[in-house]
Amino acid sequence: MEDTSDGFQVVRHKRRKKKAPATDFVKSKPSLNNVSDTYDTVVSIEIFKRRIRDYELEIENSEFFEHFKTCWYSVIQHLAVIKDVISDRSNLLSSSSIEISTPTNMNSNDNCQHDVYDIVCYGLGNFTLCPIARYQFAFLHLMTKFLQIPGQCFVYDPKFTEEEKIILKDLDFHVIDKNEECKRPINRSTVFHMPHCGKPMYNNLLWSNWSYNALQYLILIGNSFNSLKLRFPSRILQNEVPYIHRILPYTQEIEIDNNFQHSDIFNDTSLHYFPADKISKIVATEFWQECNEPLYKSCDSLEITQAKFNV
Numbered sequence: 001m002e003d004t005s006d007g008f009q010v011v012r013h014k015r016r017k018k019k020a021p022a023t024d025f026v027k028s029k030p031s032l033n034n035v036s037d038t039y040d041t042v043v044s045i046e047i048f049k050r051r052i053r054d055y056e057l058e059i060e061n062s063e064f065f066e067h068f069k070t071c072w073y074s075v076i077q078h079l080a081v082i083k084d085v086i087s088d089r090s091n092l093l094s095s096s097s098i099e100i101s102t103p104t105n106m107n108s109n110d111n112c113q114h115d116v117y118d119i120v121c122y123g124l125g126n127f128t129l130c131p132i133a134r135y136q137f138a139f140l141h142l143m144t145k146f147l148q149i150p151g152q153c154f155v156y157d158p159k160f161t162e163e164e165k166i167i168l169k170d171l172d173f174h175v176i177d178k179n180e181e182c183k184r185p186i187n188r189s190t191v192f193h194m195p196h197c198g199k200p201m202y203n204n205l206l207w208s209n210w211s212y213n214a215l216q217y218l219i220l221i222g223n224s225f226n227s228l229k230l231r232f233p234s235r236i237l238q239n240e241v242p243y244i245h246r247i248l249p250y251t252q253e254i255e256i257d258n259n260f261q262h263s264d265i266f267n268d269t270s271l272h273y274f275p276a277d278k279i280s281k282i283v284a285t286e287f288w289q290e291c292n293e294p295l296y297k298s299c300d301s302l303e304i305t306q307a308k309f310n311v
């Protein structure tokens with residue numbers, strides 16, 4: 001039995017030729033028996049849920065979360081502007097015969113009723129093994145409740161183990177089944193939670209939503225773009241992560257105070273969004289049209305796992 005530093009236990013049994021020992025979780029999830037040639041890994045989901053609930057309470061009652069909620073209000077205002085624009089469009093549409101384009105699959109009512117539709121989380125890490133990832137997971141779970149999203153919470157990390165995927169599904173997360181390299185295009189308000197992720201991951205996300213319509217719906221919780229600007233020379237950002245570099249002047253960033261009792265969970269984390277009044281100032285058509293898909297050298301593999309290198 002391995003105690004992973006804060007009481008959460010991963011129970012490992014040597015594979016037996018005969019029937020595996022009965023546990024409440026294995027009985028209902030027989031697929032766990034295929035996890036490894038050498039071991040059966042048995043995780044008690046009930047223990048995990050209780051542990052996560054404790055973490056959630058700790059976050060929920062913290063000054064950090066109070067501050068996060070304060071920061072969130074400015075996102076709500078930003079989303080309200082989008083709602084107004086959509087409803088103005090709808091009114092205009094109903095009062096005239098002019099055709100106004102709404103993003104594909106977008107039902108304008110969706111956004112009029114809800115502030116945020118979906119959450120996507122990339123790069124959480126191994127939350128059954130790492131306390132940092134576990135707190136970030138608890139924050140994500142708390143956020144799904146706080147935001148009351150009508151859509152889904154999608155998650156992906158190439159490092160997720162089979163038992164982590166089972167836990168995620170049990171808690172109603174939608175586990176993405178392939179490495180989309182953080183290139184998920186959106187057409188309705190979506191929060192991306194990408195804690196402590198590599199620069200190419202943010203760069204890919206921006207590239208896949210490189211238009212006025214898509215960017216206005218994108219809210220990113222991740223490493224501070226402002227601190228990237230301070231830490232890296234402009235030339236490096238321009239060459240290596242050009243979409244971050246290009247969107248910097250049009251980004252609204254709200255730094256979330258790192259006042260949580262553990263300082264290495266939410267450090268360097270900001271809310272980022274792209275207000276219509278800023279991105280509408282981009283008049284040069286080539287700004288949007290010059291959008292080649294990003295390519296990374298193999299040395300960047302430390303910052304992103306690319307689909308072709310997935311193991």
Ligand SMILES: C[S@@+](CC[C@H](N)C(=O)[O-])C[C@H]1O[C@@H](n2cnc3c(N)ncnc32)[C@H](O)[C@@H]1O
Binds near residue numbers: 122195197201
């Ligand atoms: C620096 S770690 C951060 C882990 C954790 N969030 C933390 O703060 O300790 C970056 C994470 O991004 C994940 N990652 C790398 N490529 C990815 C991809 N293409 N899609 C989603 N996650 C990816 C890695 O597996 C790793 O868990």
